Structure formats: C-alpha cells, structure tokens
Amino acid sequence: MIQGAAAEFFKVWALLVRARTATAATDARIVLCLHDELLVHAPDDAVETVRAAIDDALVEAAARWSPAAGSGVRFVADTSIIRRWADAK
C-alpha cells in the first residue's frame, strides 16, 4: 500500500519534471524512470536549470499530491550532475 502511494507520488514528481524541463530547457529529456530515481539527459548549459527544476518539481509535487498537501511532510531528493550513470553513488 505504501509502495502504491510512493509509486503515485513518484509519477506526479516525474510528470512535473517533464513539464518544467520542457519550458525551461527544450532539449532536456527524461531517459529513465527507475523506482525512485530519475535520469534526465540535458545539454551542458542547461544542467543547472534542470537540477533546479527537479528540486522545484519536488516541492510542487508535495503540494499537489493530495495525501501530502498540507501535511507538513518534507520530501528530499539527491541530485547529481554526471557524465556516466555509474558515477552516481
């Protein structure tokens, strides 16, 4: 049940990242949605914008997803800018 709710929250986050990166950097694309992880492929000059969009999208997801809205619960994401997927922890 918690996993179902987590999957739903993740989706709201991913969709907001999709929407916000489309307006911020037209060439950035989500290439993997993996359990609790997102991988976005972005032009070098857009990576910081994308990183900020991902963080903003998380705050927005918490406000929009009804179980979290107004609950005071904080969500956190580790973000990193990498060349190879293996460079991440």
Place this chain on the structure above:
Amino acid sequence: MAVAPPLIAVAIARTTDDERWTAVVTDAESRDDVWWATDLDPAALVRHLGTVERDRTPRWVWWGHDTARALAHLDVRPMRCWDLAAVHRLLHGDWRANAARVWARANDLDSSSIPELRPPDLFSAADAHDPEQPVRADGYLDPAWAEGGWAGSLARLRRWNLLALDVLDRQMVRADSVMSERPAISSTLQAESTAAMLAAELEGEGVPFDRAVGERILTDLVGPRPRSAAEEVESVARRDASVLRHVPDGPSYDLRSPEQVKSMLRRCGVEVPDTRSWRLERLVDAHPVVQPLLDWRKAERMATTFGYGWIDEHVEPVGSNLGADLAASRGRLRGRWSSSDGAAGRMTATAGLHNMPAEIRPAVEAEPGHRFVRADLGQIEPRILAAVARDADLARATQDDDMYAPVAARLRVDRDIAKVAVLGAMYGQTTGVGAEGRRGRLPVLSARRARGARGARWGVFVGGRPPAAGTGATR
C-alpha cells in the same frame, strides 16, 4: 478559480512509409473540427499541433498508445492529455486496454463477447455491415476499425475522434460517480494519462549508451564476443570449467540446475538447504569452489541476460539529427515502457532497463555536449507514510535531510540497522529490530495508527488495481 482547459481530440496517422501524415483535431464541446489536413510533412504537422497547444492549451484526448507513440515520434510534447486506454485501466482495473475493450466497457457491453477480426468466409455476407461504419448493429466496435482500420482515411480519423469523445463523456460520468469514494480521482486519471505519454516518450528517446564501452565491459566479464556457434559453446564451456575444476573427479554437474549445484556442493563437503547467493556468500571459506561459483553466476547473468545479444537487440544507432560528430559506437538503449505495472502502479520497462546490473552501467554515458542530471528520492517510504497517515510526529521527523541518521544515533546502531528498524516498525513488525525500533520510541506510527493508515481512504490509486466502481475505495 482556474478555468478547465478545453478538451480537444486528436487522431493522426501516417499515410505512407515516406512520412506523410493525416490529422484531425476535434473540439469536444462543439464536435467541430478545429483543424484537419492530409498529405502533411512531419514539420508542418508538428507546427500545426504546436499552434493548437499554444493558443488553446487544451487537454488532448486520444484513444491510447498509438497516438501517444506517434506524437513522441514527432517530438510533439503535449502538456495535458486524457488517454482513454490509461483511464480505462484505472477506472475498470482492466490491463488489456485496447480500443475494442475501452469502447465496450464505456458502453456497458459484455467484454467477453467482443467480436474478433476474422478472414471473410462463405457466411460473411450474412452479417456484413457497411465497412465505413465503425459501430456495428450490436453496439460493438467493428473489429476492422478497432485494429487499425480507423487510420485508413481522413473521414475515418474524423469518426474516430467523435467516438473517442463519446467514450470520454462516459468515462467522465463514471469518474464523477466514484468521486465520493475517491475525491482525487480526476487528478489521478489525468496523471495516469500523462504518465502514459511519458512512457511513449521514454520509448522514443531511449537511454544514451556507448556500445564500445558496453562491449569492453562484457569482454572483461564473460570473454570476447563469440564469432560462431562453436566459439559460443567453447566460451560457455570455459566459463563452466572455472567452477568445475574445483570439484573432485566424478560425475559432471550442470551449473544451471540448482539441484545439481546442491549435489556438487555436497560432493565438496558443503551442505546447504538451497543455493541462494546470500547463503553461499557466508560459505566462501568452506571450500574453494564457492567463490568461483558466485563469480560464475554473475558472469552467467551478464552473458545470458545482459550480454552481446542484449546489446544487439536493444541498442539502436542514434538518429542523424543528434549530430554527425557522434562516435559510431553511440546508440540508444530502447525498451517498451508501461506507465503502470498493475501491482503497485509503478512505471516499468522491458529490455532489462529496470534491473541493469551495476557492472554495465558505465556504458550509459551522456552524449557529447550533454550530461545527466540524476535525482533520487530519499527515504521515500517513511515520508509517504507520514503524509498518508497524517502523523504529526512522523511529519516532524521528515524535516531531517536523512530520516535514518537521527534514529541510528538514538539507538546507537549503524544507519543501515536504523533503516531496517524504521521500515520494520512502519510495516508493523513486532519482533527483531522493528520491535526494538518501537521500544526506542522512534518517530513511527503506533500499530493502531498504522492500521488506520492502511485503512485510510485517501481517494487515490494505491496498492494495485483500483476497486470496481461502487465497491468503495481501497481498504
């Protein structure tokens, strides 16, 4: 109050292989065409759809994956949509959401008697109906239409849109009727629809992959790419021999059979109830065969699941639009994506995209001039539980960047143990570290609150298939 976006149906079809398109865009309210065209080149189609997106900011309505995939192929990126198949899956819990089933459910027709496409026979004249009519006398969709015939002409696309809007109306009535049980249903349906679009985009995009790096990794792990069937057999035999040479002379063993591996270990004096890796990892000092066996398993998994065949099958060359300066070894790793797995509702993919072993990940490399931004949610389960259960203590604990570290400090244990304690207590574990976690007054729920959380109606799709309409929310 925000004005609801206009609902606009879109149907597009490629007329021939040389990328000429037919498209119809229909307004839901007036049922009039907003725009239509035939024999369009892709750039013109993208431009026209972009104009509608910009000027009307609609919620696009379409039947399902065919349209989503075509839009992804064209790199049209609609912001809002209503995917009839995705909505059908969620409203009716029916995972085989094709046009015929979506239509039948929306029209309260028995899904078990959906007509199938049959080759014409002697009697076909008896039940023949006008092939230009999409709906049969018995109310079902004509299977020829449902299975692709809708794309045959401009007139057919127009009819297909009108039918889509009929289904939309019925789905909205259905969604309204479950609103009291599931107050967030309409935003959930919209999210699932857009997730279906994202799934189509992920399929079109693929994961940047350097074939040369991937092959180098495989060479190190499983040996060079076999150039013939004989070499392949030889390579397998060599891999097997790396284990079997540690076994005393006697019968030969098939390492792909768990029973035979058990017998083999017994012959080496290692008794195990089963041959699971975590069990064997504790026994590496018991006999020199154990470590090679564990290594063999890793190599075997790579060779059979993520080997040269996997690369050949799933890594496609990048399109020329990505730049001629890309190394020839650059490709995109592609699989089929689904927006919901039918169990917990997670996005899933084929081609091993979801369980790529760590060994192969260095081959996933950003293309020149690009980098990856990677993000993963931290301690998502306790945070979700805090939200769902509306627990003030737990909500306070989510203010920490790391929810497990303070627990570890309080219990004086490693962070990994604290994590198990928190999750165990969360899921109602009454023994072991979970119980210890509770005695340690963790910011987790009491058993009663936890049960309450599980029974909560938060009106959204959680925990698998949604209930049939009228039977209430997930309990």
